[in-house]
Amino acid sequence: MDKDKELQDIFENDPLGLLSIKPSTSPVRNEDERLVASFQEINDFYEKNKRAPEQGSGLQEHQLYSRLKSLRENPTKVEILNVHDKYGLLKYEKKEINSLADILNDDPLGLLGDDSEGLFDLKHVTVSDKERAEADFVARRKPCKDYSKYEQLFKDVQKDISTGKRKLIPFKEDNLVEGNFYVHNGVLLLLEKINFTQEETYRDDGTRVRKDGRTRCVFENGTESNMLYRSLAKVLYVNGQVLTKNSAAVNYQFIENFSTVNEEDEEAGFIYILKSKSDKQEIKELQNLYKIGFSKTAVEDRIKNASIEPTYLFAEVRIVMAYKCYNMNPQKFELLIHNFFGAACLNIDITGNEGRRYSPREWFIAPLNVIEQAVHLIISGDIVKYRYDTTHEKIVTR
Secondary structure (H helix, E strand, O other): OHHHHHHHHHHHHOOOOOOOOOOOOOOOOOHHHHHHHHHHHHHHHHHHHHHOOOOOOOHHHHHHHHHHHHHHOOOHHHHHHHHOOOOOOOOOOOOOOHHHHHHHHOOOOOOOOOOOOOOOOOOOOHHHHHHHHHHHHOOEEEOOOOOHHHHHHHHHHHHHHHOOOOOOOEEEEEHHOOEEEEEEEEEEEEEEEEEEEEOEOOOOOOOOEEEEEEEEEEEOOOOOEOHHHHHHHHHHHHEEEOOOOOHHHHHHHHHOOOOOOOOOOEEEEEEEEEOOOOOOOOOOOOOOOHHHHHHEEOOOHHHEEEEEEEHHHOEEEEEEEEEEEEEOOHHHHHHHHHHHHHHHHHHOOEEEEOOOEOOOOOEEEHHHHHHHHHHHHHOOHHHHEEEOOOOOOOEEEO
């Protein structure tokens, strides 16, 4: 039989229409259907992660967070989506945190009740180091004989926490300085003194020997300890936080020391605002992402190695503006800026070439004109009357 004829017979003998190809058409979604579909992505995230999306936790999650935030603020869309809100994500009510107790009691999943899942186990420290740090932290405590002179200090700190003048922030070793307050397992402690007996050095093979020495720590429960500096750092990394300075005191002290520049004044350094040139999509898409920092040297010199430094997200940066500082403590200026924009801090982890994870905390998502406005309010001394409203991305009166 002729092959062409044979194929023709096959195509014609198709009673079920299996060989008949029809163009597929997908229905065009209306506006409500698109809204429901976009909200379903948030439901899917909740089903997978058992929580609502959070701000700054990677590009995709940050986009879902922004979408959910926008939906919550739109009563019309909430009404449309209520029937699809099976996890109550649209009925979110912001909890007021006025004290340390509020923070510890705000634990709907019971994560602070026990450690059955090993939440506070160290992963990148050898077991012997961890055990030695914990033993030093606990075993060296003894009653503080002169506790009476510290008692009022702890009461003042607790009051600052309840009124919002102090905040709890994640611990990092740069925060471990004399005079700072910390929280470990819900107990306040004051790092009163550090006696360094070993400075940071490098061995011939290039390995670093960290600085260490004895401390004097006073605890709110009336005890004290002379644990090692490194032991204190390790236990605070595991389950500790640092308390910021009293914001009002920092603000007024800065304003008091800030004065008109004259020929006798000494340059202190530079406060700078930078924009990332990173080619990573999750960074490029954050249009209002800026780094606010301080440098004792010229900013151009400070950022020469930006592409290999984690604090610059391992990428080149562009100088948006820089402020030369006189007659002031630039670090306190930087702390004041960071406290002011703390709620807008980018929460991101990045991995270096050596595989180590870093968490830069000097990048903020805020419009440039708002950052400039905050700087001028600090200079004028009016910053104490204002706060940054992250919801509407603007500065408002307290």
